[in-house]
Amino acid sequence: MRAAYWTCNVCLLGLIALCLAWELWLAPLRPGGSWLVLKVLPLLVPLFGILRGRMYTYKWMTMFVLLYFIEGVMRGWGDRGLSQQLALLEVVLSCGLYVSAILFVRRTRAAGTPQGV
Template identity: 65%
Template sequence: MHMTDPLPLPPAVALSRRLAVASLVGLIALGLAWELWLAPLRPGGSWLVLKVVPLCLPLAGLLRNRMYTYRWVSLLVWLYFTEGVVRGASDRGLSALLAWIEVALCLVLFAACVLHVKKRLKAKT
């Protein structure tokens, strides 16, 4: 190992990082597919696809393992959770199913971010 190589992450930190990145990418993919093809509000796509833009911003920070990003994503995700619950309860058919998938991805993302921050802080002590 070279002096510039980063230290390997503890297993729990590495797992939480993979879960956070995977669930964030899942939310981005779901938002795009939902609003453009699967169940758009209008044929040909919906302006609601723009809801994906804020999710793209933290992706680089998570991939670079920036602690600050994990912290603020754990707050941002509640906006998408709320949208999922509202649309899951009010929409019908495929759109309702997609909304509940959004809720599940949000819960995984939140739990992964909290676990990541907790385990990284513990590893420093």
């Protein structure tokens, strides 16, 4: 259960860092950065609940992170170069976040462990 907790934390923080770096410096849609960097803001909503191990946050975040998976697949399919590689990294991080959150919820529920890790 601890591995799922830490994997979820690392993937969420990695996804936040990736989205910021991608849209501000690495491969923005427009030179100098783009407004697409605002896609990071929804990732900040579940951040504290995930870091505190709140079961409810893990549950709704699994549906929420699918939007980032879809964006990564679409941009990985359509973009080229560095942007395509960053999109594939977004897919990997969102899949890791999704799977680890599901495992955390299932194992916590099965163990009867109280919320918080």
